Amino acid sequence: MEIADTIAQVRTAIRERRQAGLRVGLVPTMGFLHNGHVALIRESTTSCDVTVVSIFVNPTQFGPNEDLSTYPRDLGRDERTCIDAGVNILFLPTAAEIYPEEFQTFIEPGRLAEPLCGAVRPGHFRGVATVVAKLLNIVQPDAAFFGQKDYQQVAVVRRMVRDLDMPVEIVTVPTVREADGLAMSSRNAYLSVSQRERATCISRGLLAAQAAFRGGEHDASKLVAIAGAEMVDIDSLQYLELRDAETLEPVIGSVTRSAVLLAAAFIGSTRLIDNVIL
Numbered sequence: 001m002e003i004a005d006t007i008a009q010v011r012t013a014i015r016e017r018r019q020a021g022l023r024v025g026l027v028p029t030m031g032f033l034h035n036g037h038v039a040l041i042r043e044s045t046t047s048c049d050v051t052v053v054s055i056f057v058n059p060t061q062f063g064p065n066e067d068l069s070t071y072p073r074d075l076g077r078d079e080r081t082c083i084d085a086g087v088n089i090l091f092l093p094t095a096a097e098i099y100p101e102e103f104q105t106f107i108e109p110g111r112l113a114e115p116l117c118g119a120v121r122p123g124h125f126r127g128v129a130t131v132v133a134k135l136l137n138i139v140q141p142d143a144a145f146f147g148q149k150d151y152q153q154v155a156v157v158r159r160m161v162r163d164l165d166m167p168v169e170i171v172t173v174p175t176v177r178e179a180d181g182l183a184m185s186s187r188n189a190y191l192s193v194s195q196r197e198r199a200t201c202i203s204r205g206l207l208a209a210q211a212a213f214r215g216g217e218h219d220a221s222k223l224v225a226i227a228g229a230e231m232v233d234i235d236s237l238q239y240l241e242l243r244d245a246e247t248l249e250p251v252i253g254s255v256t257r258s259a260v261l262l263a264a265a266f267i268g269s270t271r272l273i274d275n276v277i278l
């Protein structure tokens with residue numbers, strides 16, 4: 001596995017392989033890798049000849065009172081995970097490499113970025129879209145891999161790629177869960193043992209609503225209520241909403257087309273998100 005710290009290095013490493021006609025896959029991450037990230041990497045190594053993983057804790061997607069400075073990091077372990085998963089190039093830029101002095105150009109996502117996480121994390125998706133656009137421009141992959149766990153993020157990225165005519169295929173990979181249902185997340189590392197146990201009620205609620213939907217319950221407010229009834233062990237609920245799977249518009253009344261139930265909740269000071277598609 002080649003390690004590239006600079007944009008110039010990663011471009012050189014990829015150029016030779018692209019000239020040889022190889023298909024390039026990109027998996028953007030913030031590191032502290034877990035099996036959710038590995039699932040993305042495996043999708044890439046299966047469908048591409050060259051897999052590039054980026055690890056970059058992107059400052060522009062964090063709000064002023066969020067966890068940028070405490071975000072978990074373990075580069076040694078991440079390198080081993082990438083080698084074991086068959087990654088060819090690991091891109092580890094510094095913040096100064098991505099945002100040099102005088103940096104001033106941002107991507108402004110539209111309506112898809114307004115509700116849900118966009119409403120409670122102002123500027124978050126502007127930072128996400130900007131860094132993803134930069135990574136896509138730097139690596140110029142044939143395909144880029146994103147997790148369904150961050151549902152709104154993939155929706156915003158897909159929209160950006162279409163709206164700005166970026167020549168890349170966006171692949172969504174299903175959410176990888178712990179044995180007890182908790183969606184894998186680097187932020188799960190913040191949880192104490194008892195908080196970790198309490199966190200399972202989020203996926204339990206979402207999966208209960210999904211089961212009810214499959215059992216014939218199509219009333220949007222009842223499905224939300226079924227999920228909410230399970231989420232009693234969280235400390236606070238930021239949102240629990242049923243939305244159109246494509247447009248992210250609220251679903252009111254009966255679910256007549258593909259919908260997604262999304263939740264964001266605090267366990268202590270840790271913010272967790274999860275979703276299921278109905």
Ligand code: AMP
Binds near residue numbers: 036148174
């Ligand atoms: P992060 O490092 O948290 O920014 O995530 C990097 C990528 O991994 C994003 O596309 C996430 O959606 C994806 N990801 C994170 N957790 C999971 C998971 N449990 N299952 C599938 N993909 C995930």
